[in-house]
Amino acid sequence: METATLTRSGKAREPGRNAVAARMRGLPWPLLALAALSIATLIGFLVYPTYPNYDSYYSLLWGREVLHGTLPSFDAYRAPTEHPLAIVFGALVSLLGDTGDRVMVFATLASFVVLAAGLYRLARASFGTVVGLVAAGLACTRFDFPFLAARAYVDIPYLAFVIWAAALEAEQRRRGRPVLLLLAAAGLMRPEAWLLAGLYFLWIAVPASWPQRLRYALLAVIGPVTWAVVDLIVTGDPKFSLTHTSGLAEELGRTKGLSQVPSATYNFLVNLDKLPVFAAGMLGIALAIVLAPRRVRMPLVMLVIGVGTFFLVGLAGLSVIDRYLLVPSLMVMVFAAVSLAGWSMLRAGSRVRRVWAVAAVLLVGYGVAFTLTHVKFSVFDQELRFRGDSHQSLRFLLAQPAVQRARRCGPVLTPNHKLIPDVRWLLKAGVNDVVARSDPAQRARIGRGVAIVPVDRLSLLRQGFTVGTETPADTADAVPPPGFQRLATARYYSAYVRC
Numbered sequence: 001m002e003t004a005t006l007t008r009s010g011k012a013r014e015p016g017r018n019a020v021a022a023r024m025r026g027l028p029w030p031l032l033a034l035a036a037l038s039i040a041t042l043i044g045f046l047v048y049p050t051y052p053n054y055d056s057y058y059s060l061l062w063g064r065e066v067l068h069g070t071l072p073s074f075d076a077y078r079a080p081t082e083h084p085l086a087i088v089f090g091a092l093v094s095l096l097g098d099t100g101d102r103v104m105v106f107a108t109l110a111s112f113v114v115l116a117a118g119l120y121r122l123a124r125a126s127f128g129t130v131v132g133l134v135a136a137g138l139a140c141t142r143f144d145f146p147f148l149a150a151r152a153y154v155d156i157p158y159l160a161f162v163i164w165a166a167a168l169e170a171e172q173r174r175r176g177r178p179v180l181l182l183l184a185a186a187g188l189m190r191p192e193a194w195l196l197a198g199l200y201f202l203w204i205a206v207p208a209s210w211p212q213r214l215r216y217a218l219l220a221v222i223g224p225v226t227w228a229v230v231d232l233i234v235t236g237d238p239k240f241s242l243t244h245t246s247g248l249a250e251e252l253g254r255t256k257g258l259s260q261v262p263s264a265t266y267n268f269l270v271n272l273d274k275l276p277v278f279a280a281g282m283l284g285i286a287l288a289i290v291l292a293p294r295r296v297r298m299p300l301v302m303l304v305i306g307v308g309t310f311f312l313v314g315l316a317g318l319s320v321i322d323r324y325l326l327v328p329s330l331m332v333m334v335f336a337a338v339s340l341a342g343w344s345m346l347r348a349g350s351r352v353r354r355v356w357a358v359a360a361v362l363l364v365g366y367g368v369a370f371t372l373t374h375v376k377f378s379v380f381d382q383e384l385r386f387r388g389d390s391h392q393s394l395r396f397l398l399a400q401p402a403v404q405r406a407r408r409c410g411p412v413l414t415p416n417h418k419l420i421p422d423v424r425w426l427l428k429a430g431v432n433d434v435v436a437r438s439d440p441a442q443r444a445r446i447g448r449g450v451a452i453v454p455v456d457r458l459s460l461l462r463q464g465f466t467v468g469t470e471t472p473a474d475t476a477d478a479v480p481p482p483g484f485q486r487l488a489t490a491r492y493y494s495a496y497v498r499c
Contacts (some may be wrong), residue, residue: 012498025185029321030124033133034117037140041109044150048384051391052101052152055080056090056108057421060100066429071234073431074244077439078417081241084230085188086154101425104152108321111157112149116140118160119379121167126295127288130344135337139330141371143380144272148323150384155323162193165200170298174204176212180219187223191241192309192324194224194425261314263309266321272329276367277336284335285343303331340364358487365420387460391422393459393492394452398426400488400495403450409499410449410475411435411442415477418463419452437477451481459492 014395023141052060058080062072066087089107093100110483116136124132139145165182168175181201185481188191199218228238237243270278288296306328308391314320342365343356412427414420416438421432435442437451454460464478480486484496 008341016079028095029133030120030129033120033136036112036114037116039051041113042357044146045106045109048150049102049388049392050105050150050152050384051387051422052104052292054418054421055083055154056086057101057425059083059086060104061090061421061424062087064094066091067094069279071330074231074234074240076431077420077441079244079434081244082230082234083154083189084226085185087230098426101152105150108152108156111150112146115160115163116155118163118167119330120169122163122299123337125167125170126299126334126340127292127342128344130341131334131337133332134341138277138333138336141312142273142277142329142333145326147380147383151387155326157188158186158193159297159326159330161189162196163330165196166298166302169200170295174207176204176208176216176394177219178203180216184222186217187209190225191223191227192313192327195309195312195445196305197221197223247365248488261311261320264314265310265319265325268325269332271322273323273332273336278332280336280339282335284338284342288335288338291338291342291345299331299334303328303335339443349498356485386462390456390463390492392424392458393490394419395426397452397490397493397495398423402487403495403497406450406487406495406497406499409497410447411445413437413451413481414445415452415464416474418466423452437481438474446481447483448498450487451484451498453494453496454479454492454493455489456492 009348013297049127051057058076059082062074062082065072072082090104091101096103097143108160116139119139120136122134123133123135132354145156161182165179165186168182169179177440180197183193183197185201187197197220201216203451204216227241231240232238234240285296285300288299302431306325310320310324310328313324340360342488343353346353346356348452407427411432412429412434413424414423414434414436417436419436419437423429424431429435437446454464466474480494480496481498484498486494
């Protein structure tokens with residue numbers, strides 16, 4: 001028979017209360033959270049039919065070119081940097097035909113779920129289950145990350161590989177081969193992982209035997225060697241990606257002097273994490289060092305390496321954009337989770353633990369209320385719907401029989417580089433079949449053909465103009481060309497022709 005217990009004040013506590021609390025603690029909260037995130041992600045995929053971004057569409061195009069037995073068009077006008085693993089995946093999903101782009105989005109959204117699970121594992125291994133759940137929750141509520149996933153950015157699977165590598169190492173020091181394999185996969189998607197693989201090799205090589213060191217070294221260089229070999233085969237220059245990226249960054253105005261990198265680091269991290277989370281993260285670093293000095297190592301090392309890599313990117317003259325700080329921003333979330341849930345690392349029943357937990361609950365409640373009353377969710381809804389609706393509008397326009405017949409008059413013309421991969425994918429067109437009116441090398445070919453012109457405000461702002469080149473010529477490229485006649489219209493675009 002269950003009996004009542006006494007509290008410190010001498011009052012009787014109901015016997016069922018302890019049983020309820022025990023049952024709540026016994027629930028598999030991490031698995032329930034993972035299931036909820038998976039269901040929400042699937043619903044989002046179905047409700048918002050988005051499509052890949054610029055870089056990912058090029059991975060699909062290059063993958064399709066490989067399947068057709070031709071070399072990928074890495075040197076196309078303002079083409080992005082190639083990512084070998086993304087091209088392999090693009091080749092696989094392009095076998096599915098027109099639905100390949102949506103499959104790529106689904107795979108990236110699934111990678112986001114895997115990323116959240118990896119962040120949980122990393123934070124749990126370092127600071128406990130509650131901190132892990134909070135860290136994963138923060139990642140899911142930083143809208144930049146789900147939005148990147150909804151557009152099939154390569155950053156999301158890259159982050160999943162890196163974070164899981166860090167989680168495995170946090171759970172078992174000098175784990176070796178599994179971590180190097182994950183970093184090798186990441187290194188085939190983003191070159192920043194090369195530095196991580198190199199540093200990790202130095203870390204595990206110290207106690208290893210010479211045969212082990214050789215095997216580890218071979219795994220560590222998979223990324224840079226494969227990248228260089230692909231560039232050499234396709235372009236004849238093993239350093240093509242590096243030189244092409246730096247040149248494109250300068251052309252698009254994405255380079256910054258070394259003196260500007262510190263301020264860019266702060267601004268980008270605040271933009272990705274938002275100021276309250278960033279501030280909580282800075283506090284969480286101090287709390288973690290005091291509460292768990294030995295377990296703080298992995299998140300802190302990842303934060304330092306990530307920021308250091310960003311400085312090196314700026315020093316090398318490459319594109320300085322906030323996406324290069326995604327790994328450090330995730331580590332800031334882990335430390336912010338320490339600020340919110342670090343009470344779980346204290347002795348049960350202590351006053352500090354209770355006060356900290358109550359304060360954290362109140363702070364989270366305030367954060368939720370502030371978000372619900374200040375964040376314009378309609379903006380996110382508008383952005384996601386535009387990504388899907390505009391693509392369908394472009395598909396409808398290009399499928400018109402009149403547009404198909406008019407392609408005999410010349411190439412398909414876009415205002416600038418932004419619509420080229422979308423149009424090429426939908427038309428199954430080659431690199432010379434779709435050209436940008438802003439491309440100086442194509443001046444002799446833009447007098448005839450089919451011109452695609454954005455006619456909606458959103459499509460005009462996002463795809464009609466090139467940021468950083470707001471000139472009369474840039475504006476002229478976004479309107480119907482002289483001598484062209486309107487041929488067909490859709491909600492977001494019109495087609496004009498001249499033969």
